[in-house]
Amino acid sequence: MSNLVDVGVYRSDVIRRNTRARWMQNIYFSTLIIAIIVLLLLLFSIINQTFGYVAISQEIKAEQLSDRPLAELQPTELATILLEQTPRLLLVMVRDNLSAVPVDQFTSTPLRDGINGTVPDDLADLTPRDLSGDTGPAAYARLLGDNLSSAQLVALIEVNVLKVEIEQSWTLVESLTQREEIEASVAATEDQEDLVFYSWLNNRLLTQRNSQRVEEAGIGPALAGTFYLLIMTVAISLPLGVGAAIYLEEYAQESFLNRLLETNIRNLAGVPSIIYGMLGLTVFVNTLSFITQGRSILSGALTLSLLILPIIITNSREALRAVPSTIREASYGLGATKWQTVSRQILPAALPGVLTGLILGVSRAIGETAPLIVIGATNSISTFPDSPFSRFSVLPFTIYNWSSQPDAAFKNASSAAIIVLLVLLLIINSAAIFFRNRAISKRV
Amino acid sequence: MASEQAKPVPSSAVLALGDRSEAGLKGQSRPGEAVIQAVLMACGLVSVLTTVGIIVVLFSQTILFFQSRAWLAARQPVAQEVSLATTANSIDAAATELSISYSDETRVFQANQNIQVGDEIMTVVDRPRGRLVVQRAQFGTEAFDHPAGTEIFPMADLAARTVDVMTEDDLDVTVSEGFGGLFSIGQEIKLGPEVMRVVDIDGDVLAVERAIDSLPAPHGANSTVEVEDRPSLVEFFTSTVWQPISGQFGIIPLVTATMLTSLVAMCVAVPLGMSTAIYLAEYATPRVKGTIKPILEILAGVPTVVYGFFALTFITPSLRTLFFGDNINFTNMLAAGLAMGILITPLISSMCEDAISAVPRALREASYGLGATKLETTIQVVLPAAVSGISAALIIGLSRAVGETMIVALASGAGPNFTFNLLASAETMTGHIARISSGDLSYGSIDYVSIFAVGATLFVITFGLNVLSGYIASRLRERY
Incomplete structure (x- = not known):
């Protein structure tokens, strides 16, 4: 009889031990799930920040400059817009984007040597110092139109003419779930802001230089x-x-x-x-x-x-x-x-x-x-x-x-x-x- | 075969073979081969040079740090003109608590502030409502009994300044009233660019020897008198303030922050890593293994700056909304530690898995x-058998956490802070080195050499942990 009792105790003990073993196995397995979740969270948090709505303010709307979208215009037309809107800034734009010499020598170097790109013959021997009068801006606009791509010129227009500024940004999740509230809050702002779905991972980021302004900053x-x-x-x-x-x-x-x-x-x-x-x-x-x-x-x-x-x-x-x-x-x-x-x-x-x-x-x-x-x-x-x-x-x-x-x-x-x-x-x-x-x- | 080999070889054959080898193979010296071997060995020696370089650089700059002279204004606390409160009851010389009544309602005293009560200077330790807990008899004053209604003057640290204009030939420096006691005979003081040595003191008038290793110059009235402040080893290891601007170099706040973030990391990584390792080694089918191991490898391969970003933009905001609300700082040790835990989990799990897999099947x-x-087999048989490998893995993980930089530089905070509150921001050793060196450092300045003293401490800690890990792995290993 005593043997039977022992077997009973033994059995219930085995069940308990096996249950415990199964429980622990589940716990061990759950840590793997945690590792996967962490990896997913990591990727999620990065993607979440990369895409989403941004509120953009600009001083002048693109429609006021041209009846066609800016991206469709020819480089020369874009350079003309720059000439009309910001004649004083053209020298700086040429220096920042086209200069082949150190900043302190730029104004005294003939354009033939100072410019990284094609220079029209009538400007080749002149230095930026010679062009300091009224003729300068038109000449610089020609240089910009000849040497920069449409995309670069559009970027210059956005920064210097439209004065595009990103006022606020939302994450992807916020953009998807709280769209109405975001639209309402943007509509309520005083200076007319536009709400745009923006990908921070874009061509400008990959090619542009770093900047203090996030709108221009690139890697x-x-x-x-x-x-x-x-x-x-x-x-x-x-x-x-x-x-x-x-x-x-x-x-x-x-x-x-x-x-x-x-x-x-x-x-x-x-x-x-x-x-x-x-x-x-x-x-x-x-x-x-x-x-x-x-x-x-x-x-x-x-x-x-x-x-x-x-x-x-x-x-x-x-x-x-x-x-x-x-x-x-x-x-x-x-x-x-x-x-x-x-x-x-x-x-x-x-x-x-x-x-x-x-x-x-x-x-x-x-x-x-x-x-x-x-x-x-x-x-x-x-x-x-x-x-x-x-x-x-x-x-x-x-x-x-x-x-x-x-x-x-x-x-x-x-x-x-x-x-x-x-x-x-x-x-x-x-x-x-x-x-x-x-x-x-x-x-x- | 064996019997054929055992046969004695005819002597003529030996001779012939010997001749040929001398002529064809052995006799040629090959300088090219020797050069190549030397070049390859030099490649190997680069790693030894690296170690030697690290040790020489860290410790020579550390010695420079302890020899560097910083000049700081000689300061002492001076009672201000207006009293802020009066004592509410009389106190005897032994009491450490004052009941006070304020002249206006604002609570104006701060911890560590010096106050003057009668002729005695005290330091405020704590300030519960209506009372002050103080340390009595500071700055060489004696503890007295004070009657009720004694005025309490706050004190401010003022710099010693000259009273008169000095020409190149003057041999007396008169300092502000009551500051003479700050100086001692033989001490070097600095006025503007000129260093002088004090030869005699009469009240507030210091007789000096001019132009020690510097040129004599005229000095205007009211110039600050500076004294030398050389960082000392004792201060370095015992002071709880790291503030290079005021000449305070105590590494303890940096070390505590490092230890706290590493501790949080270990609290995450040890259970996660070991449990993952046990599952992978003991339970997982090859298919599960094939899925999980690449995921762990990806986690291990993510650049640490990305984890820093993760801690800053995801973990901290999540902790804030889920648990702590506004109690948690924007940069804090908890989030940094958690991210670091995720980073070292794959390291610990893969090393532990190797150790567990190495336990023989027979056991x-x-x-x-x-x-x-x-479960019983795993916990009571396999883990004890693998204990050397597992403890080595944990120590390597800790060493990695201590040396990790980018996560703490981004998420743990900028600015040394002696605190044990995980929700507060505090700078670790690595974070401090990164922050200080990302500004433009001038070579040889005290800021520059101070990061090497921190680096040397860091190196000693991690090197000690690595050696300990190697020792445990080799000495405690059970041989099967």
């Missing part, structure tokens, strides 16, 4: 700076990283020096990125300023190279290790030297893995902001980078800068810039997956 | 054989 130079920086970072870190990996995998014997190298690389991977920035600030920006010209792209690229070296070395070593030793031995057996074996047999075989490591490093570098802040990335430059020694801005820095602006509209612009950054990352990572799959299929 | 099967459920 053109920042995007160019990011590409410039990445290319230089790859050029510096790839040979160094692969070289170090080859040394550690193929040449190094078990010695104190090599153990030191390995431990060191592992520890470097754990150093906060901002510390690399401080290293770069002292060594590249200040001490080696005679080579790097201070806060230049070169300084940034050198710093980022050091930052991603551990990633490249670790991944390249794994790729080299995966090359079957039979290939090495066959090569040695044919009388090849060590370097011949490495360069003609092992490296080609390990290339996909090495490239995967490189791409992982690059995708780390592309989103890195902290070291570049310390190095001195700046948002105030208005020119595209043209040499390794120019000052620079990068996309994540622009995002940081815009996010911390008090003007709420900059947060919308910032989220549009984030989408650009994420798309870039997606492209780069797809490339990594492509190489990884190719490497796997080759091996099989 | 699990033995546990099942004894009748344990899957």
